[in-house]
Amino acid sequence: MRTSDKEVDFYAVVLEAAIKRKSLYQGMALDKQKLSEFLEMNGWFGVDIHMGKRSGHFGNSVIFLEEKITRKLLKCLKLWLDAYNKSDSEKLEILAEYGRGILPITTSEYSAYIKESRLENDINSWKLLDFLLTMLPG
Incomplete structure (x- = not known):
């Protein structure tokens, strides 16, 4: 990871995308758990994940990822966010x-x-x- 890459709060970015998409995802602890399970199940969509310097373990309340990695993952999460908690x-x-x-x-x-x-x-x-x-x- 280049040290000049901007790090962003992954969960906050996903929540912002969810709000824009009118998703039922609300960024609560259970939502984050389901998100992490979905990403793990899909092998992070082949994206090489490097946790940011300020991150804890995945599943904690704040995870920092490189901005470009977060953008790639958001593209893969569109359908998941749209369908989240739907019938x-x-x-x-x-x-x-x-x-x-x-x-x-x-x-x-x-x-x-x-x-x-x-x-x-x-x-x-x-x-x-x-x-x-x-x-x-x-």
Whole structure:
């Protein structure tokens, strides 16, 4: 890490983005825990993380990361913030809207099947769509 890179409070930046996106994420302790679990589960989206000089351990109330790393992570967190604490059917619609932009035919066919089968409220419906959108080339 270059010492000239600006460090920012990661949680504060995520909260600011959440407010702009009208997310249900509020930056509370449980929110931060879920955020850290999501980032860990996704291998930090391949971003090499270097905690800032003023940081404690991840999960504490303040974590400082390089500003450029924080920007990269925020791009990966947009869908997560949009879907945070939403119902299964809302998560499905958020993912379907995103999927129409990258895999329009697959997403349309999948969404039609889910609707026809009345599975909009099934947790597995959005989880499978999330998997498909991640794994299929688009």
